[in-house]
Amino acid sequence: MDQAYLRAHPEHLPTFLTHQRIRETPVGGGSVSTASRLTLDDGTSLFAKTWPAGDPPAGFFEAEAAGLRWLAEAGAPVPELFVALPQMLATGWIDHAEPTARSAERLGRDLATLHRSGASSFGASWPGFIGPLPLDNTESTGPWPTWFATHRLLPYLKLSVDRDALASPDASLLDDVLTALTHYPDPERPSRTHGDLWPGNILWSPTHAYLIDPAAQGAHRETDLAELALFGGAPHLDRILAAYHETYPLADGWRARVPLHQLHLLLVHTAAFGASYRTAVVTAAEAALRAIT
Structure with missing residues (x-):
């Protein structure tokens, strides 16, 4: 799975994760979601969020995805949205740096x-x-x-x-x-x-x-x-x-x-x-x- 495939078939990401077809590394997230870094076959990475246990509240990740799209329409600096599913959300990985x-x-x-x-x-x-x-x-x-x-x-x-x-x-x-x-x-x-x-x-x-x-x-x-x-x-x-x-x-x-x-x-x-x-x-x-x- 690479970025091109994922853009065309975002619904397949949970299956690839379940069958360990993608390298997944836990990273620090917030106080609500569980976060991880996903490394794709082309060497690029994604930032993924899931609910820590069970199913998230209905519409939880869809709401964040709608917001990311709406902000992006105005040219805001937001990560690229790759996957927006009821059970998870994945965006482009962004390397951190010290603020200047x-x-x-x-x-x-x-x-x-x-x-x-x-x-x-x-x-x-x-x-x-x-x-x-x-x-x-x-x-x-x-x-x-x-x-x-x-x-x-x-x-x-x-x-x-x-x-x-x-x-x-x-x-x-x-x-x-x-x-x-x-x-x-x-x-x-x-x-x-x-x-x-x-x-x-x-x-x-x-x-x-x-x-x-x-x-x-x-x-x-x-x-x-x-x-x-x-x-x-x-x-x-x-x-x-x-x-x-x-x-x-x-x-x-x-x-x-x-x-x-x-x-x-x-x-x-x-x-x-x-x-x-x-x-x-x-x-x-x-x-x-x-x-x-």
Whole structure:
């Protein structure tokens, strides 16, 4: 099996793996999928992801594949998609390299170009996932604050409370943020976004940075950029943002709104991984409330 055969017959990949016709080497993946490097007969490699045990949730890998295709349509730097099946996904292998200021600036310009390409609505035309959790991609052409509160904050707030990751005072604070959003004016139109752009979803290659593991959606462009600062922050973040702002200037006050835009992904973490992220949620919610009231 080589790349040409795989492009023509992607459905055969699981059979070749089952019968050990392809060399498979485990590699470090994320907290959700099991990852491996596949070496084909022509010497090229793929990056493959499977569900760790049993079948994945219905539509899990299809959602990521739809996002990769949608981002690629806009010229975003994403890996080539070879296989998108219900039980697995495989993309082109990308050699890793240390991030540089130059590649960071290119990433900033690439993100600006991606966001500027736009989306027809907030949400997406396919059912989504973010990490291991469903993502409500109900499409909306209404104002961003209402969509963000209803489809990106409230579902994960409820899950976090149900799973005892957030306490009643925390929920009250988040309710205040949701209420404030209903009165907050933000005319931003939908951008085509990665949707889960924490630093671990940037793959730095010898030439530039790739966007991986998307939860692609029409959303506010500031959300992508705010997520870059989470969990230690992307390397050379100041260069990424400077190059972005030169290419596609941000609205006044965007820095103060960073915690608001980070709330979505932080709530996803309390909902999926528990109370260890509670302090980060509360800190962001307090700052978000100051920014929008």
